[in-house]
Amino acid sequence: MILAGNSLYRNIYGFFVGLLPDGLSWLGLVITGLILAFVFVNALMIFVAGVVYLERRVLGRFQSRLGPNRVGPFGALQPIADLLKMVFKEDVVPAAADKLVFAAAPIVMVVPALAMMAVIPYGKNTFVTDLNVGILFAIAITSVSSLGIFMAGWGSANRFATLGAMRGVAMLVSYEVPMLLSLVGVLLLGGTLSLVGVVDAQRIPFILLQPLGFLVFLIAATAEMNRAPFDIVEADSEIVAGYHTEYSGVKWGVFQLAEYGAMIVSAAVLVTVFLSGWQNPFVPQGWPQVLPSQLWFLLKVGLVLFLLIWVRATIPRLRIDQIMGFAWKILFPLALLNLVVTAVEVQLVPNPNTWQLWVLVAINLAVAVGAVVGFGAAFGRRRTNPTASVTLVSLQAEVVR
Amino acid sequence: MTNLQQHPEPPAELEAEPVVVNLGPQHPSTHGVFRLRVIMDGETIQDVEPIFGYLHRGTEKLAEERSYTQVVTLTDRLDYTAAMSNNLAYVLAVEKLAGIEVPERGMYLRVIAAELQRIAAHLIFVGFSLDELGAFHTPLLYGFRERERILDLFEMLCGARITVSYMRPGGVHQDAPVDFWPALDRFLADMPHYLDELQGLIAENEIVVARTKGLAVLLAAKAINCSMSGPVLRASGVAWDLRKQDPYDVYGRMQFDIPVGANGDTYDRLLVRLYEARQSLRIVAQARKEIPGGPVRTQAPFFIRPPVGEAYGHVEAPKGELGFYLVSQGGISPYRCKIRSPSFINLTALKEMLVGYKVADLVVIFGSIDVNMGEVDR
Amino acid sequence: MTYGAGIAKGLMVTMRNLFRKPTTVQYPEERLPQHPRFRGEDFVWYEERCTGCASCAKYCPLGIIKIVTSPSGTQTQEGEKYRLEVFDIDIARCMFCGLCVEACPYDALHMGSGFERGRYARNDLTIHIDELKSAPKRPSTWFRPQLEAKGYDPFSGETVPWQGVSRASKNDPTKEEMDSRWVERQ
Amino acid sequence: MTPSGLEQSTAFTVIWWVVAAMSVIAATLVVRLKDVLRAALALVGVFISVVFLFFMLNAELLAVAQLLIYGGAISILIIFAVLLTRDVHEGSPSNALQVPAFLLSAGLLAVMTFVINNTDWKLLSAAxxxxxxxxxxxxxxxxxxxxxxxxxxxxxxxxxxxxxxxxxxxxxxxxxxxxxx
Structure with missing residues (x-):
């Protein structure tokens, strides 16, 4: 399994096996694993630092501020300064806390993000392993983070933390269902569960063939990574900081690492599945490429991250019951609709040629727009005209006395 | 959680134990040091008990130790987002008590200052409301950006931005500088666009509507019974505005409308304030056009000795009816000063509005009343 | 209209703001322009104009001005002017309401125009008479219409001598004139 | 993948035994821990180590299904059940049936070992x-x-x-x- 395909693991392993004597080939296996783990943990740290900096700067500009700009050129060293601050901060553990659970929670939180990194293709032939159930694995491993949230919330022995944990667990479990369902359409089209294979299967980005699936996955993924407008887990105006209210210092930093790591990795999965991954969207495969595929991948992930930051800067938070209702009443049927439509299409046109493909794109787009508008009309409130709820009354000024 | 809660004996039947959560006094959304003891079943609020007094500074008692003019500086600190309105309410009471006439120009300047202050206070309200709804500070910072222009105008008027102490019994302490008027004109030209932008950001946003529409409906009768005032009362459908009902200064000459809500829900309370800000702009523009020349202040002595008696001066402050009740025994300082602060009175209906809603709604509903702890605790 | 249009509208608003010039002012490097009326921390006091009447101390709502005078004969204007021994303003408690300035009958006390008088110890926040004497005379034009009429701006760095701050319509008497007036009254 | 010889390598076997031991230890903790919440977390540990075992046995779909269903949903379900317990920290006292329970499970283990050993497994390597x-x-x-x-x-x-x-x-x-x- 892990040695399949032209993976990074296989290449590095091959290099070490060539160096080592025959009897020690298992050592090559271990060394390769350690090297890759080291590289990926640190790569995640660096990317998280970059994204934190990026988010603070972009959010600042959205809000007519400058954002951090004092440490280093353009404030680019701000994440390092933050890290230093976190390291030197006192690590406070509440007296009533369940110490073991309290300490283990950040570690459990960070595992999914790291584990997901192993299956994502970062570029042409740049992946650790081609897991043949990669998409399922990526979704399944995120569910572990809900466990981390629960452990943190419960272990803190704090009411706000417990509330946040309850909200988080309920929300994360619910949103896994539409998230998985929205991917089934892609599986039908691509005919593979492998994240490496799904990139090769995209003659045109699946966002065009699966606009509804993309929308559902984007929303569900936003919820899975606790980003606005689904950030009820750590709603700062309501429950202070949610599950990590009591955390400080490095443990808090690990939570941030886990959250932003999950954000990056989820964006990477989104790009891989719907935005044709590392492929150049303008020049088809096989033609001479100017930019390396890894750069295209980074650009697309950056685009998705910018979208998430933009949404965070604009949209208020939903309430817990609205969020749950949204998942089950709107996203779930939408994902089912997408699945049915895609299944019919795949049955009718198993191997579409170019013009058939574009007809399918048009049909799917129409279905997506129709579904969104229809659901909006059925479930949304009537569009409110602000002037209807407030009237201007002209009064003659009078002296009462 | 079980080891935190001391229950002497388990309840007879199996039911969820209510959870007691103390929101505040240090909580991001309690607008200062306010404490709400919330009894919840899951996320649903069963009972609330407001506890306040953390910011009590004894303003009323301090006023008895100060001369009438000196008390002006104390009023700045009541509702620190609306110092001008507080000043105005107090000096009106003193003028009534001592029978001091105010020159026309002084009255116009006071109206301009008070209405600018209303816009500033409403901008803060809208920003913080959206913050409580969970928008990541963006509307708040937009609101603050535009409020900054108003504070710049205040700095021109009186040299201070927040604690203005601008008004004196008998007028305002000083005429506006010459560069104030062009700056005011620029502000009046720009502000409607800013308000449009802010309204575009929030008024039709589906999430804002879903979060606030139909939330914590306060019926008109209930609002009147709870002696509510200000935008909260008007959002409930009662066209009650002291600027119309008991016009002080030159409000009688101003043409403006009163925004009145149709449903009395949180959404209306949000919108009424946005619309009021536009009406305030109308008033400022009129006052700026009509303002006569002449003195701005009747030269009252610094140590005013009003005749024995009592007076009540009230204004329509951004948060509701702000009144000062002063008793004089002929001395240089009030014998008794009682402040009717709108924030405090508006808290009366809090419990009725909160029970049955979720924690996430709690901060939104509490925010929609727009209380200021400086005024509640005095 | 379709569902989601309101959110799209909001997104457009934030997007427009992304390309606007940020409002933030990088404080120590750049500063906002301030109005000459700004009521600053460091009071400006003209020793030559002060008679030690302590009106400012009386008018102060917090009573933070401490004035100690002596009817010493060393001054030229004995009887008209006291010698000031102590003039302490405890700006740790000052709320910059300006009532002291409003009260001063001789235009001797003015609000300052600075705002960077932060100190590490609370005791250092008291402005003593020596500091008042030696401080650069850049008064705020708050409650001093005569300065405003001249178009004076404290933020331009220009200082005003004690002769120039009077509210009186005619020119201030010189020191010699005042001396001779004192002699004539004898 | 065709068996690449990886399954036969020493490292693989060592890792397999480590994970297996982890699952056994976690399972023991589930029984022995007094704190119900910790016991539930140990149970989740068992689920996760079984995921690893499945992966190592080339059963990716089973592994992912185990992770998705047991690691995610079932563990949350169990934890919610724990929350309904009145006394979480001392909620799992050792009871009087310890010895019979031990005998019963030992018997079960014996039976299973016997069955596994005597089944005619259709092994790939067998000729x-x-x-x-x-x-x-x-x-x-x-x-x-x-x-x-x-x-x-x-x-x-x-x-x-x-x-x-x-x-x-x-x-x-x-x-x-x-x-x-």
Whole structure:
């Protein structure tokens, strides 16, 4: 399994096996694993630092501020300064806390993000392993983070933390269902569960063939990574900081690492599945490429991250019951609709040629727009005209006395 | 959680134990040091008990130790987002008590200052409301950006931005500088666009509507019974505005409308304030056009000795009816000063509005009343 | 209209703001322009104009001005002017309401125009008479219409001598004139 | 993947035993811990180590299903059940039936060991299969997911759907029971 395909693991392993004597080939296996783990943990740290900096700067500009700009050129060293601050901060553990659970929670939180990194293709032939159930694995491993949230919330022995944990667990479990369902359409089209294979299967980005699936996955993924407008887990105006209210210092930093790591990795999965991954969207495969595929991948992930930051800067938070209702009443049927439509299409046109493909794109787009508008009309409130709820009354000024 | 809660004996039947959560006094959304003891079943609020007094500074008692003019500086600190309105309410009471006439120009300047202050206070309200709804500070910072222009105008008027102490019994302490008027004109030209932008950001946003529409409906009768005032009362459908009902200064000459809500829900309370800000702009523009020349202040002595008696001066402050009740025994300082602060009175209906809603709604509903702890605790 | 249009509208608003010039002012490097009326921390006091009447101390709502005078004969204007021994303003408690300035009958006390008088110890926040004497005379034009009429701006760095701050319509008497007036009254 | 010799390497065996030992330790903790929450977390540990075991046995779909269902949903369900417990920290006292329980489980272990040892496992490496059948088996094991899908969706589609209808009925029944008047 892990040695399949032209993976990074296989290449590095091959290099070490060539160096080592025959009897020690298992050592090559271990060394390769350690090297890759080291590289990926640190790569995640660096990317998280970059994204934190990026988010603070972009959010600042959205809000007519400058954002951090004092440490280093353009404030680019701000994440390092933050890290230093976190390291030197006192690590406070509440007296009533369940110490073991309290300490283990950040570690459990960070595992999914790291584990997901192993299956994502970062570029042409740049992946650790081609897991043949990669998409399922990526979704399944995120569910572990809900466990981390629960452990943190419960272990803190704090009411706000417990509330946040309850909200988080309920929300994360619910949103896994539409998230998985929205991917089934892609599986039908691509005919593979492998994240490496799904990139090769995209003659045109699946966002065009699966606009509804993309929308559902984007929303569900936003919820899975606790980003606005689904950030009820750590709603700062309501429950202070949610599950990590009591955390400080490095443990808090690990939570941030886990959250932003999950954000990056989820964006990477989104790009891989719907935005044709590392492929150049303008020049088809096989033609001479100017930019390396890894750069295209980074650009697309950056685009998705910018979208998430933009949404965070604009949209208020939903309430817990609205969020749950949204998942089950709107996203779930939408994902089912997408699945049915895609299944019919795949049955009718198993191997579409170019013009058939574009007809399918048009049909799917129409279905997506129709579904969104229809659901909006059925479930949304009537569009409110602000002037209807407030009237201007002209009064003659009078002296009462 | 079980080891935190001391229950002497388990309840007879199996039911969820209510959870007691103390929101505040240090909580991001309690607008200062306010404490709400919330009894919840899951996320649903069963009972609330407001506890306040953390910011009590004894303003009323301090006023008895100060001369009438000196008390002006104390009023700045009541509702620190609306110092001008507080000043105005107090000096009106003193003028009534001592029978001091105010020159026309002084009255116009006071109206301009008070209405600018209303816009500033409403901008803060809208920003913080959206913050409580969970928008990541963006509307708040937009609101603050535009409020900054108003504070710049205040700095021109009186040299201070927040604690203005601008008004004196008998007028305002000083005429506006010459560069104030062009700056005011620029502000009046720009502000409607800013308000449009802010309204575009929030008024039709589906999430804002879903979060606030139909939330914590306060019926008109209930609002009147709870002696509510200000935008909260008007959002409930009662066209009650002291600027119309008991016009002080030159409000009688101003043409403006009163925004009145149709449903009395949180959404209306949000919108009424946005619309009021536009009406305030109308008033400022009129006052700026009509303002006569002449003195701005009747030269009252610094140590005013009003005749024995009592007076009540009230204004329509951004948060509701702000009144000062002063008793004089002929001395240089009030014998008794009682402040009717709108924030405090508006808290009366809090419990009725909160029970049955979720924690996430709690901060939104509490925010929609727009209380200021400086005024509640005095 | 379709569902989601309101959110799209909001997104457009934030997007427009992304390309606007940020409002933030990088404080120590750049500063906002301030109005000459700004009521600053460091009071400006003209020793030559002060008679030690302590009106400012009386008018102060917090009573933070401490004035100690002596009817010493060393001054030229004995009887008209006291010698000031102590003039302490405890700006740790000052709320910059300006009532002291409003009260001063001789235009001797003015609000300052600075705002960077932060100190590490609370005791250092008291402005003593020596500091008042030696401080650069850049008064705020708050409650001093005569300065405003001249178009004076404290933020331009220009200082005003004690002769120039009077509210009186005619020119201030010189020191010699005042001396001779004192002699004539004898 | 065809067996690459990786399964036979020392490192693989060592890792396999480590994970297996982890699962046994976690399982023991589930029984022995007094704190109910910690016991539940240990149970989640068992689930996760089984995921690793499945991965190492080339059963990716099973592993991911285990992770998705047990690691995610079931563990949360168990934790919610724990929350309904009144005394979390001392909620799992050792009881008087310790010895009989130990004997019973020991007997169960013995029976299972016996059964496993005496079953005629159709092993790939064993020469009992015809060469053609062995090739096909290797193909199946190299990429088991499509084969499982074929089995579920084609060959056994009726039982599969019947099971889903049954589950749906159970969910609706649970909702009907919970629904207040």
């Amino acid at each position: 009992r299969l015809a060469p053609a059948a062995q090739e096909r088996a290797a193909e199946v094991f190299a990429n088991s997911t499509p084969w499982l899908a074929g089995l579920l969706m084609r060959q056994f589609v009726l039982p599969f759907e019947v099971a889903s209808v049954l589950l749906l009925a159970a969910v609706i029944g649970a909702l009907a029971l919970l629904r207040e008047e």
